[in-house]
Amino acid sequence: MESELVSGNEALGYGAITAGCKYYFGYPITPQNEVPEFMSREMPKAGGIFVQAESEVAAINMIYGAACAGKRALITSSSTGISLMQEGISALAAAQLPCVVVNVMREGPGGGGIGPSQLDYLQATKGGGHGGYIKMVLAPSTVQEIFDLMQTSFYLADKYRLVILMLTDAILGQMLEPIEMKRIPEGDLPPKDWATTGHKNQREPRMIPILLKGYTPINYFQAYQDEAAELNSLLQKEELRFEETTTEDAEYLLVAYGSTARIARSAIEQARGEGIKVGMMRPITLFPFPYQRTKELVSAAGKTLVVEASGGQMIEDVRLAAEGQGDISFYGKVGTVFTPIDIYDEIVKLAS
Amino acid sequence: MEAAAKTKVFGKPDTLTGVPYYYCPGCGHSLIHRLVCEVIDEFGMAGDTVAIFGVGCSCVSYPFFNLDWIYTLHGRAPAVATGFKRSMPDTLVFTYQGDGDLGSIGIAEIIHAAHRGEKFTTIFVNNANYGMTGGQMAPTTLEGQITTTTPEGRDPAHCGSPLKISEMLATIDGAKYVARQSVHDYKSLVATRKSIKKAFEVQLAGEGFSIVEILSQCPTNWKIEPVDSCAWIEENMMPVFPLGILKDESGG
Ligand SMILES: Cc1ncc(C[n+]2csc(CCOP(=O)(O)OP(=O)(O)O)c2C)c(N)n1
Numbered sequence: 037m038e039s040e041l042v043s044g045n046e047a048l049g050y051g052a053i054t055a056g057c058k059y060y061f062g063y064p065i066t067p068q069n070e071v072p073e074f075m076s077r078e079m080p081k082a083g084g085i086f087v088q089a090e091s092e093v094a095a096i097n098m099i100y101g102a103a104c105a106g107k108r109a110l111i112t113s114s115s116t117g118i119s120l121m122q123e124g125i126s127a128l129a130a131a132q133l134p135c136v137v138v139n140v141m142r143e144g145p146g147g148g149g150i151g152p153s154q155l156d157y158l159q160a161t162k163g164g165g166h167g168g169y170i171k172m173v174l175a176p177s178t179v180q181e182i183f184d185l186m187q188t189s190f191y192l193a194d195k196y197r198l199v200i201l202m203l204t205d206a207i208l209g210q211m212l213e214p215i216e217m218k219r220i221p222e223g224d225l226p227p228k229d230w231a232t233t234g235h236k237n238q239r240e241p242r243m244i245p246i247l248l249k250g251y252t253p254i255n256y257f258q259a260y261q262d263e264a265a266e267l268n269s270l271l272q273k274e275e276l277r278f279e280e281t282t283t284e285d286a287e288y289l290l291v292a293y294g295s296t297a298r299i300a301r302s303a304i305e306q307a308r309g310e311g312i313k314v315g316m317m318r319p320i321t322l323f324p325f326p327y328q329r330t331k332e333l334v335s336a337a338g339k340t341l342v343v344e345a346s347g348g349q350m351i352e353d354v355r356l357a358a359e360g361q362g363d364i365s366f367y368g369k370v371g372t373v374f375t376p377i378d379i380y381d382e383i384v385k386l387a388s
Numbered sequence: 389m390e391a392a393a394k395t396k397v398f399g400k401p402d403t404l405t406g407v408p409y410y411y412c413p414g415c416g417h418s419l420i421h422r423l424v425c426e427v428i429d430e431f432g433m434a435g436d437t438v439a440i441f442g443v444g445c446s447c448v449s450y451p452f453f454n455l456d457w458i459y460t461l462h463g464r465a466p467a468v469a470t471g472f473k474r475s476m477p478d479t480l481v482f483t484y485q486g487d488g489d490l491g492s493i494g495i496a497e498i499i500h501a502a503h504r505g506e507k508f509t510t511i512f513v514n515n516a517n518y519g520m521t522g523g524q525m526a527p528t529t530l531e532g533q534i535t536t537t538t539p540e541g542r543d544p545a546h547c548g549s550p551l552k553i554s555e556m557l558a559t560i561d562g563a564k565y566v567a568r569q570s571v572h573d574y575k576s577l578v579a580t581r582k583s584i585k586k587a588f589e590v591q592l593a594g595e596g597f598s599i600v601e602i603l604s605q606c607p608t609n610w611k612i613e614p615v616d617s618c619a620w621i622e623e624n625m626m627p628v629f630p631l632g633i634l635k636d637e638s639g640g
Contacts, residue, residue, distance in 0.1 A: 059475055085474045089467070090500035097464035097497070101440075101471025104458050109471070127461050232456035234479050237435040243450045243457040 039214040044204055045070035045112075047179045047215060048138055049078060051186025052110045054219055057136070058084035059109035061098035063091055063117060066150045067206040068140035071112040092117040096124030096137075103133035104244050106231030108190050112138040114206075115148055115156055118164075125199055126165030130260070131245035132230075134193035134200075136186070141205040143370060152206035153370050154294060157349035160203050161323045170264050171199035172271065173323040175293045179213035185320075187220045192275065194225045196267065203322065205345070207295040207373060268324065277320035278329060282308060286315030288386050289337035291330065291354050293319050296343050296374060303379035312387045322350070330357035339386050340364045343379060401425040403434045407451040414614025416604030417446050419571040420513060423581045424482070425453070427588055437480040440469045440508075442494065444486035445519040463494025466501035469508045480588060481508040488518040491527040491553045498557070498599075505562030505596035509587045512553070512599055515606035516625060523609030527551035530624055535609070550628050554601045558635040564596035566635040570603040572621040576631070583633070590638045603629060 042050065048071050052060070060079055062072040072088060079086040089095035092113050102109035113121065118139045128135055141156050143149040160173045172192060176182045182204060189200040232242050251259045279297075281304055283289065292300045297318040307314045317333050319326050334340045334354065340362050342351040348366045355364060367382045400406055403425035409418040428434050439455045441447050443462035450457045460468045465483035473481045490498050490512050498510065517535050518524040524537040528550050532541040558566040565587050569580035580602055587598035603625050605617035612620060 059471065061471060087470065087474060087504070090496055090503075093464070094467040094470075094497050094500065097461065097467035098471035098474075100460070100464075101458075101468040101473070102475045103471075104438075104468070105472055105475045107475045109475075123461055124464070131459075232438055232458055233476060234436040234438055234456055235434070235454075241450075241454055241456050243459070245459060 037216045037218060039216050041212050041214050042179060043070055043210060043212050044179045044182050044208040045140065045210070046074050047182040048112060048186055049074035050217055051183040052136070052190070053078060053082045053084070054183075054217060055108065055187040055190040057108040057110050057190060058082065059099070059102040059107050060084070061087050061089050061095040061109070061111055063089050063095050063113065065114045065117045067142055067209050068112050068114050068138070070209070071138075092120040093124065096121040096128070099135050100124060100128055100131070100133060103128065103135045104232050106228035106233060108194075110136050110138070112140065114140045114142045116146070118156065118159070122165035125171070126167050126169055128199050129169035129171055130167065132197040133244070134197050136189045136193055136200045136202065138202045138204065140209040141203060150206065151371060152295065152345060152373060154205060154296060154345040154349070155370065156203065157322065157344070157346065158352070160201050161325070161353070168261060168264070170268055171201055171323065172196070172275070172321065173201045173203060174277075175203045175320060175322050176208065177294050177298045177318065179208070179211060180215040182208065183215050183217060184220060191222045191225070195223070196271070203294060205295050271324040275321060276324055276326045276329075278326045279318045279320060280333070281316040281318070283315035283317065283333055285313055286333070286336070287338045288312065288314040288383060289333050289340040290314065290316040290343055290383070291319070291340060291350070292316060292343040293322060293350065296345055299374045299376055300343055300379050302376035303383060306376065306380050307383045312383060314383050314387070325353045325357065327353070327357040330354060331359060331361065334358040334362035334364065337362065341382060341386050342366050343374070343382070344368045345370055345374065401429040403428045403454050405452055405454055409452065411445065412608040414605055414607040414617055415445070416515065416571045416602070416606070417449070417513065419577065420511065420580070420602055420604060421449065421452055423571075423577065423584055424511060426581060427585045428455070428480070430585070431480070431588065433480050436478065437482070438472060438476070440465045440472065440481065440483045442483065442485035442489035443520070444489050446484055446486070446513070447520070463489050463492070464497055465489070466494065466497040466506070466510065470501055470504070470506050473506060473508045477507070480592065482511055483508065484511045485513065486519065487512070487514045487516065487526045487528040491551055499560065502557050502560040502563040502597045502599070505564070507591050507594055507596065509591045510599040511584070512601040513604045514601055514629065515604045517606060517609050519606050519609055528553070528629070530628055552629070554599065554634050557599060562596050563599065563635065564637045565590040565598035567633045568601040568603070568629060568631050570621055570626070570631055572603065572605065572618040579631070586636070586638065593638070595638055601629075603631070
């Protein structure tokens with residue numbers, strides 16, 4: 037198969053269309069404007085629908101509408117826009133509506149800046165919106181992986197009736213890489229026998245959210261929490277994804293995800309070249325987080341360094357994983373992009 | 389009497405389940421539900437209709453309808469309807485929203501749904517207050533009207549005058565049919581039914597956005613008897629919110 041040079045943001049679009057997504061609703065925001073622009077051009081060709089919403093608040097609710105019809109729908113935005121969507125994401129999760137949301141993270145709280153960062157990890161993985169729901173969070177680190185994981189995301193969304201949030205950032209979004217656009221085969225999926233598509237006088241009317249599937253409004257939210265807990269353990273068992281780099285004999289362990297992990301890989305190669313036994317754990321599913329494997333690696337390594345383009349957010353999950361074991365420290369930077377040298381220097385410090 | 393001689397003179401539309409309403413006595417919602425269902429019956433479209441409800445007193449209305457039914461966030465029903473109808477163009481879709489839901493928190497969504505000419509219909513229930521949360525001021529609350537957040541009466545100098553939302557929507561090109569009706573007497577019920585039918589026809593013809601605002605009784609929060617609430621609409625609401633067809637560009 038021939039490869040094509042595309043940006044991370046375009047790969048989101050290609051991946052979605054390849055996965056059979058026919059509905060995209062979005063609102064412009066840097067650094068993800070390439071996605072709505074791509075979709076306005078490509079969706080009609082694919083027989084799909086693109087609508088530029090009046091706001092992120094409206095856009096996420098448009099997704100809710102398409103998801104009620106049982107359709108595959110995508111929405112992308114960046115940090116401040118994702119904050120505006122939190123009520124909608126919570127509603128999608130409450131109604132167990134499958135959909136895919138992408139946060140191409142930019143910098144800082146409030147309006148923030150347009151540079152890259154990984155400052156939305158906690159918002160992404162620990163709720164974001166109100167009410168104690170869960171969703172899956174995936175973090176690719178190359179353009180190819182964006183394309184592939186986008187397809188996987190739609191499959192997982194339908195499989196578990198979940199909101200899937202993909203976290204990329206300004207670096208990954210703007211970066212050009214050659215990719216192969218292969219369709220990833222999907223496993224069997226349950227029928228969407230909950231979609232409110234009109235009862236055609238052939239079945240009972242349906243409602244979304246299915247508040248009353250055997251529950252009363254009194255015990256519904258307890259039942260929802262119980263189901264969320266069950267699903268959480270199922271995801272921990274079935275859907276963990278992570279990548280290890282030279283961890284077999286690692287005396288020093290890096291933990292990093294997304295674009296940071298990619299930069300860290302170069303630093304690791306350089307350090308390995310100089311005989312420093314360093315390896316890396318790169319979680320791909322940030323929720324469910326690979327707690328068990330992280331614990332094993334952190335315990336086996338003498339020292340662990342968590343590297344993030346933030347003031348330290350994923351480190352909370354790494355500490356949770358380690359359960360008090362190991363020696364865990366943090367290196368982070370926001371505002372300028374890490375260079376491999378930055379991370380290499382930190383590895384050397386760790387090893388000395 | 390022989391069975392063959394019996395003629396039905398009054399019944400409930402099939403689109404209504406017949407589950408007893410749990411609205412307050414004298415509330416206009418139940419009348420409006422019925423009129424909507426009568427029109428759906430007339431079109432024979434219950435199997436192809438999807439109801440999208442906003443947040444307000446009517447957001448717990450799912451047991452009343454023989455329809456697929458979607459609950460949305462406060463104010464966002466027009467966005468949900470946009471996503472739904474765009475992906476299911478052959479369904480009859482209506483949103484059902486109160487004056488707080490549509491006129492305050494969801495004003496952007498309704499304006500832009502009209503602006504894009506979305507092909508669904510909005511049933512907009514104006515009862516001049518926030519019913520569900522206990523009778524606070526809505527954008528449509530009348531000057532001088534006492535609500536739980538305007539204890540001295542709505543003072544325009546402090547919080548504006550009633551917002552004429554349908555008039556505003558009628559200025560938008562994508563809105564093809566805009567009407568304001570009421571359910572306070574028999575004549576108004578007939579006119580409302582006619583407007584709902586017209587609005588659905590505009591949708592089914594793919595002409596654009598259609599909306600029927602309906603002035604509706606809320607005796608509980610107006611703190612008057614149900615009977616008096618009908619006169620209250622006529623005396624207090626209709627001078628500010630005159631009934632009629634504000635715009636009809638159907639068949640154009
Ligand atoms: C985001 C959000 N804010 C506030 C509320 C609380 N709330 C529920 S119903 C309602 C007002 C509804 O009033 P209206 O739309 O006029 O409908 P009515 O109850 O009068 O039929 C409010 C403010 C909510 N559910 N969600």
